[in-house]
Amino acid sequence: MRAGDAGGVYVAPEEVGEPLVLDADERAILGAWADRLVPGDGSWPPATATPVVGYIDALMDRAPSIAPAVRSALGWLAERGFGGLGSDEQVAALRELEADPTLGPVFVSVLEMVLEAYYRDPAVEAVVEARTGFSSRRPMVGTPLPPFDPARLDRVRALPPRHRST
Amino acid sequence: MTQIADVLVVGGGAAGAALAWRLSQHGADVLVLEQGDWVPDDDIPKRHADWQVRARRYWSPSAARRGWPADYPVRNLGANPVDAFVYSAVGGSATGWGGAFWRFLPSDFRGATLDGFGRDWPIGYEDLERYYEINEAEMGMSGIAGDPTAPPTPEAPLPPVSMGAMGERWIDGFERLGWYWWVQHQAIASRDYRGRPACTNNGHCTYGCPTGALATPANTYWPEALHNGVRLQTGARVREITLDTRGRADGVLYHAPDGSVRRATAPVVVLAGNGLGTPRLLLMSSSPAFPDGLANSSGMVGRNLMVHVQTTVIGRFPQRTGADHGPWGATATTRHFYETDPSRDFKRGFIITAMRGFDPLDTALQTAGWGEGHHAALEHHLNHEAVCWVCGDDEPEPHNRVELDHERVDGFGLPGVVTHYTLSENSRRIGEAGIEKATELCYAAGADSVRVLGFDTLLGWHLLGTARMGADPADSVVDAWHRCHDVPNLLVADGSVMATGASVNPTHTVQALALRAADGIWARRRDG
Numbered sequence: 001m002r003a004g005d006a007g008g009v010y011v012a013p014e015e016v017g018e019p020l021v022l023d024a025d026e027r028a029i030l031g032a033w034a035d036r037l038v039p040g041d042g043s044w045p046p047a048t049a050t051p052v053v054g055y056i057d058a059l060m061d062r063a064p065s066i067a068p069a070v071r072s073a074l075g076w077l078a079e080r081g082f083g084g085l086g087s088d089e090q091v092a093a094l095r096e097l098e099a100d101p102t103l104g105p106v107f108v109s110v111l112e113m114v115l116e117a118y119y120r121d122p123a124v125e126a127v128v129e130a131r132t133g134f135s136s137r138r139p140m141v142g143t144p145l146p147p148f149d150p151a152r153l154d155r156v157r158a159l160p161p162r163h164r165s166t
Numbered sequence: 167m168t169q170i171a172d173v174l175v176v177g178g179g180a181a182g183a184a185l186a187w188r189l190s191q192h193g194a195d196v197l198v199l200e201q202g203d204w205v206p207d208d209d210i211p212k213r214h215a216d217w218q219v220r221a222r223r224y225w226s227p228s229a230a231r232r233g234w235p236a237d238y239p240v241r242n243l244g245a246n247p248v249d250a251f252v253y254s255a256v257g258g259s260a261t262g263w264g265g266a267f268w269r270f271l272p273s274d275f276r277g278a279t280l281d282g283f284g285r286d287w288p289i290g291y292e293d294l295e296r297y298y299e300i301n302e303a304e305m306g307m308s309g310i311a312g313d314p315t316a317p318p319t320p321e322a323p324l325p326p327v328s329m330g331a332m333g334e335r336w337i338d339g340f341e342r343l344g345w346y347w348w349v350q351h352q353a354i355a356s357r358d359y360r361g362r363p364a365c366t367n368n369g370h371c372t373y374g375c376p377t378g379a380l381a382t383p384a385n386t387y388w389p390e391a392l393h394n395g396v397r398l399q400t401g402a403r404v405r406e407i408t409l410d411t412r413g414r415a416d417g418v419l420y421h422a423p424d425g426s427v428r429r430a431t432a433p434v435v436v437l438a439g440n441g442l443g444t445p446r447l448l449l450m451s452s453s454p455a456f457p458d459g460l461a462n463s464s465g466m467v468g469r470n471l472m473v474h475v476q477t478t479v480i481g482r483f484p485q486r487t488g489a490d491h492g493p494w495g496a497t498a499t500t501r502h503f504y505e506t507d508p509s510r511d512f513k514r515g516f517i518i519t520a521m522r523g524f525d526p527l528d529t530a531l532q533t534a535g536w537g538e539g540h541h542a543a544l545e546h547h548l549n550h551e552a553v554c555w556v557c558g559d560d561e562p563e564p565h566n567r568v569e570l571d572h573e574r575v576d577g578f579g580l581p582g583v584v585t586h587y588t589l590s591e592n593s594r595r596i597g598e599a600g601i602e603k604a605t606e607l608c609y610a611a612g613a614d615s616v617r618v619l620g621f622d623t624l625l626g627w628h629l630l631g632t633a634r635m636g637a638d639p640a641d642s643v644v645d646a647w648h649r650c651h652d653v654p655n656l657l658v659a660d661g662s663v664m665a666t667g668a669s670v671n672p673t674h675t676v677q678a679l680a681l682r683a684a685d686g687i688w689a690r691r692r693d694g
Contacts (some may be wrong), residue, residue, distance in 0.1 A: 001231070008232035010223040013216060037536040044541045091537060111536055119527045120216040128526050131541075134490045134549040136526065139212050140376060142366025143491035145328035147356075148349060150310060152337055162315045162346055164273040164280065164505055166290065 003102075004070050004109030006063035013120065016054040020061040026074050027053050029082050033074075034114045036090050043127050047118050055117035056110065066109070073097060073106040169430040171197035171397070173687060174417060176404050176447065177438035178202075179258015180673050181660040181680040183383035183391060184301065185436060188684035190394035194691070197430055199402035199420055202236040202255035204384065210374030218527040221373040227251035227262045227627070235423075236401070239574035239582025240442065244566070248473050248587045248626040252442060256400060257384035259440065260673060263627070264371045264495030265353040265380050266519070267307050268670035269298050269678075271316060273505060277559075277666045281506045283513045283592075284562045284666040288637045288646035291317070297678035305381040305677070306359040309351030315501040324356045326496075327365055332487045332552050333497030336520035339611025340500060350496040350519060353381035353674075360386075370525060371494040402428075405580055407435060407451040407460055407656065415656040421578045434687055436648075436657045438680065441471060441629025444662040445568045446583050448633065448643075461633075461650035466643050468568040471585060472631040472667040475516065475558030475593045478619040479601055480551050481608030487552045489523025497521065503603060504669055512595035516558035516669050518604045520611075523551045533617075554607055556600030559669040560593045562631050589621060597621055628672050633662040647686040648679070659683035 001007050019027060031048045040046035060067040080093050098107045118124055125136045173189055175182045178200030186196045207213065211220035226232040229240045229252045236254035253261040272291040277283035301307075302323055309322035326349040329337070340347035354371070355362045365379035378385050392398060401423040408429075410416040417431030437444045445468035451460035459467045499519040506513050524532065526548055534543035560566075571582040589597070601618055608616045636642025639651035642665070648657040659680045661672050668675070 005231075006223075008224045008226055008234070010220060038540055039538060041538075041541045094536075112531065115527060115530050116219045116222075119530060120219050122215075125215075125526075128548070131545055132526075132548045132550075133486050134526055136215070136218070136490070138490040139217060139368045139370045139373070139525075140215070142368045142377075143330075145330045145367045145492065148326040148329050148333075150326075152334075153310070153312070153348070155341065156314065156346055156348065157312050159314050159346060162501070162505070163271050163317065166272040166276045166280070 002105045002109055004066050004073070004106040006059045006066050009059060009063040011055060011058040011062055013051070016051045016058050019054065019057045021067060022057045022060070025078070026071070027057070029074050029077050030056060032083055032090065033077065033094065033110065036087070036094055037111055037114050038118055043131065045123060045127070047114055050118050050121035050124060052114045052117040056113045059113060069106045070110065073103050073110065076103055169197055171195050171430070171432045173434045173436060174199070174430055174432035175436045175438055176418065177258065177440070177443060177660065178256045178383070178398060179438060179440065180260045180383050181440070181676050182438035183257070183387035184677040185438060185659050185680040185684045186396045187387040187391040187394070188681045189688060190391050190396045192688045194688065196396045197432065198396060198398045199404055199418065199430065200256055200398060200400050201403045202234065202253070203400045204256045205261055210376055212368060212370065212373050212376045217373055218525045222527070225262060225373060227253065227372070235577065236403070238446070238576040238580065239571060241571055241574060241582065241584040242587070243584060244586040245588040246621050246624050248585050248624045250442060250585055250626040250629060252440070252629070256388060256398070257382045260382050261384070262372050262374065263673065265493070266495045266671040267302070267305065267309070267351045267353045267674045269316065269319070270668045270670065270675050271504070274666065274668040277514065281513045285634070285636055285641070287665045288635055294675065294678045294682060297681040298674065300681055301674060301677045305353040305386050306355050306362060307351055308354055308356040310349055313348040315346050315348065315504060322351065324359060327352055327354050327356045327493045328367055329497050330367070330488050330492040332492065332522055335483070335611050336497050336552070339607050340498060342610045343607065345500050345502040347498050347500045347502070350499045352493060352496050354493055355379045355381070365493060367491045367493065369491045369494050369522060403576070403578055403580070404447055405450065405578065407447065409453065409455070409653070413455060413653065415653050425578065434655050434657065436659050436683070438660045440660045441632045441662045442568055442583050442585070444658055444660055445632040446570065449570050450580060456652070461643055461652040461656060463652050464640055464642060466634060466641065468632050469564040470562035470631040470634055471566040471568055471587060471629065472560050472562055472664070473587060473624055473626055474628045474667060474669070475556070475560050475589065475597045475600065476625040477556050477597060477601065477621055479554045479556065479604035479608060480617050481554065481611065481613030482547060482551050482615045483613050484550070486549045487523045489525070489549045489551065492522050494522050495519070503599065510599065512592045512599065514559035514596065514669065516556055516596050516600040518600065518607060519555045519557070520607065521553040521555055523549060523553065554604035556597065556604050557669055557671070558593065558596035558600055559667060561590055562634065562666060563590060568632050587624060628661070628667065630661040630664045630667045630672060633658045634665045635663040636665060648683040657683060657687070
């Protein structure tokens with residue numbers, strides 16, 4: 001398993017609450033990191049408008065094996081004064097982190113966790129539907145569709161057989 | 167306490183369920199040991215608003231990622247490692263499948279004779295024909311007869327599932343190209359069928375069907391089998407097949423969930439653990455008489471792993487693609503390039519199945535880089551993409567294999583498995599041709615660009631060939647009636663017996679084989 005990847009461990013939205021693992025400084029760095037990954041853009045909210053930090057904290061609590069890896073990446077950013085950097089400098093620091101042979105896999109794991117928490121947020125789902133037409137409710141409730149018209153097969157049905165006899 | 171039965175089956179998945187049901191119809195006393203458990207309805211991701219997250223966490227098809235209590239460790243190596251997808255549960259890996267339901271073609275059983283490819287099966291299409299028909303009725307297949315790329319068949323029990331606008335767009339593409347194509351046959355109820363409701367086009371079928379319209383062994387064969395008296399023991403991790411003094415199988419030892427070791431005996435033992443689980447158990451059952459693994463005098467147990475030459479070509483369309491609805495594995499498929507064509511530089515062929523688009527989370531992960539521009543990229547791709555899935559015939563090769571992994575053990579200290587897989591040159595050429603033709607289809611259907619998944623890691627839905635069927639005991643593990651050459655009352659009745667794997671989803675054939683194996687067991691029940 002990739003460093004920082006909690007694998008099959010699942011945390012439901014209602015299970016994300018008070019921080020359990022990360023301290024205030026770590027949460028601040030993680031929040032700034034998340035907002036550089038998914039910045040606000042027009043009607044799209046930034047990552048920290050959704051419970052991304054709480055979600056990662058809860059996953060670290062439920063899957064303690066990922067905590068050292070995530071903490072090492074947060075420490076790497078703290079050493080560079082990440083929270084006090086301008087946005088361009090923060091992006092540059094994250095590019096460096098992403099390319100780091102040791103911490104790069106942790107970066108990917110954090111990105112995945114951020115996207116999970118972000119795209120399951122009801123407010124983001126509403127923007128997704130408004131902007132793209134994709135309704136996350138439809139796969140739960142279904143969509144009426146007309147039946148298939150067999151006449152569409154008329155050309156192919158008239159073709160000669162195309163399989164080998166044995 | 168020892169449990170005793172007429173037939174003992176290891177594995178309650180697609181094959182084990184069908185075999186147990188068929189034997190129970192005959193009146194046999196059947197005990198099935200399944201390492202997993204029933205999947206609670208509430209675990210089905212699409213019953214929940216955050217189905218996309220659940221699908222890639224606890225519902226992940228990758229055993230290496232998911233980590234259910236019944237899972238055993240799976241590690242994947244080779245130049246093209248397989249991301250082995252298996253579910254340890256009642257229903258097996260059809261717990262998280264899409265329902266694609268294919269018969270093999272007659273030529274699929276004669277690869278060596280026709281094409282110098284792999285091994286001929288010791289049985290042919292005609293041996294499975296009646297079992298395909300039974301399976302289509304039991305699973306509730308939707309489709310339509312008359313496909314000129316296959317032998318004539320009876321009409322499907324149910325009409326085709328709905329296409330939707332994206333399906334019609336794909337069909338327009340097939341028609342522009344003049345290719346053979348046909349509606350994808352699906353184990354999905356297009357109308358109410360035997361207590362299962364008609365499909366409501368929820369889409370994203372592998373994330374679990376919230377209505378039960380998608381057939382699984384758990385909602386088709388199992389209820390009837392249990393009604394007929396089949397005993398199903400869940401949470402039973404079989405650790406060893408035991409032999410009597412004559413060298414015949416007499417039962418198994420298994421771990422109950424509390425860790426205790428228990429015994430079950432029967433005059434006939436059937437393995438239905440598919441391409442990973444079956445060779446794992448045979449290799450774990452070594453003894454002085456079988457030092458290299460039970461029933462492995464040929465050395466073929468675990469060898470010849472076939473996974474199909476699988477990749478996806480994803481078309482991006484100017485119009486919305488309706489990615490939030492419609493049976494995901496359907497719309498239509500072409501077998502235009504299925505049979506060997508001497509003008510091409512490879513043997514055998516491939517199918518292209520035209521499918522639907524990804525969900526927001528998957529689209530973000532695949533296409534939208536982080537930072538400024540993330541949302542613009544998402545909007546460009548989401549609900550504007552649809553997938554062409556390429557599936558080609560990979561030749562059985564001994565170096566593609568499953569071995570025990572003694573470095574990683576399960577919760578009972580039993581070894582995991584490691585797979586080794588490298589695409590052959592023939593498979594690479596099939597893959598390249600499949601990508602080329604799928605790209606052609608995307609543009610014919612109106613795509614403005616395509617992206618290709620490639621072959622760095624292979625999709626591991628189909629795990630076949632690791633205890634193959636053959637007439638020669640020196641070159642195969644089981645005979646035409648699924649009996650191990652070395653231990654005749656030990657049978658293998660799952661995808662691992664396939665001598666070659668064809669170019670289509672194998673579940674229908676796996677189940678047809680299991681039904682036939684059951685009839686063979688019943689016919690020989692007094693042979694001793």
